[in-house]
Amino acid sequence: MQISNWGSLALVRSLLAQRGTPERYAALQADVLVEAELKGHPSHGLQRLPRLLARMDLGLLNPSASGQSHWRSDAVLVVEGEQGLGPVVAMQALHQLHQRAASTGIALAAIRNSNHLGMLAWYVEHIAARGCIxxxxxxxxxxxxxHGGTRAFLGTNPFAIAVPTAGRPLVLDASTSMVSMGKIHHxxxxxRPLPEGWARDREGHPTTDAARAMHGAIAPFGGAKGYGLGIAIELLIAALAGSALAPNVRGTLDADALCNKGDVLVVIDAASAPDVSQQLSAYLDTVRDSPSSEPDCPVRVPGDGATQRRTHSLKSGFDIAPQLWAELQALDLQTPSSPSSFTPAYILEGQKQ
Structure with a gap:
């Protein structure tokens, strides 16, 4: 079934607000999820919402938290996410990074204990819109x-990069695995069967059965190169944020544990002269105009496909499985939820410290 941009945003905001999420925080989280749908990435879209709401209902997610931060050095911001919504905590950090990078040239935030960020392109596009890398x-x-193994030991460890140009920015968003676990769930x-080579089952055997792959392991992309990049990102995040390593991470795919993963956000003040921005844009256009191996499929640069899908989706809406839409409708409480009769887990965790 087809769903409109505004209709989906309104429903997501309502579902979040009913569970005590401040209006502007609900708007941020809704925008991240719906943008993923508009750009053709349903694995990071509305299918993540039921789990997010369940985490709220169980007291595992603090909908009003925006994180506590301090500057470890002139350019490194450390953020305790306090089990807040991933987009809320990240955007609070980005606001500080932009201010700091204006004087230092570069600033990064190391975040731990906030919830799932969603589609990473959303964040780097916001950074590029302000003229920064x-x-x-x-x-x-x-x-x-x-690489060469059969059991899961690494995260999917996605990364995104955006470089502003005189035209649209270059936006690369990818995981270091063949595919995200969200896409396996989708x-x-x-x-649908998985393409061969994407995943292994619980016993370590190659499988095209998505349900079996959900309990097994995904392959790294590009063999040893993707594996190397994935393990480097694994260590980079843990070293900077002090967050858990993959075998001990919980909370992004379940509704029964506090979230303890890490994120790193980097803002670089590009300060490019106008002619450099024009050169970057012209170079990307030259790449697009280069000969294609398939006449009906012109060469694209990262981000082009998502931009085209977004333009189409804004006009025509986007597809969503009827059963998912029905599930979301069923989660509508109609009226704001009453105060919880139990102490949320994120409060209990804080009392231990």
């Missing part, structure tokens, strides 16, 4: 097997 890394549960929900 943006880089974002995020960690996850152990979902990826080492295949399982739609009953």
């Amino acid at each position: 943006g880089i974002v890394f995020s960690s996850s549960e152990a979902l990826v097997h080492p 295949y399982a929900a739609s009953g």
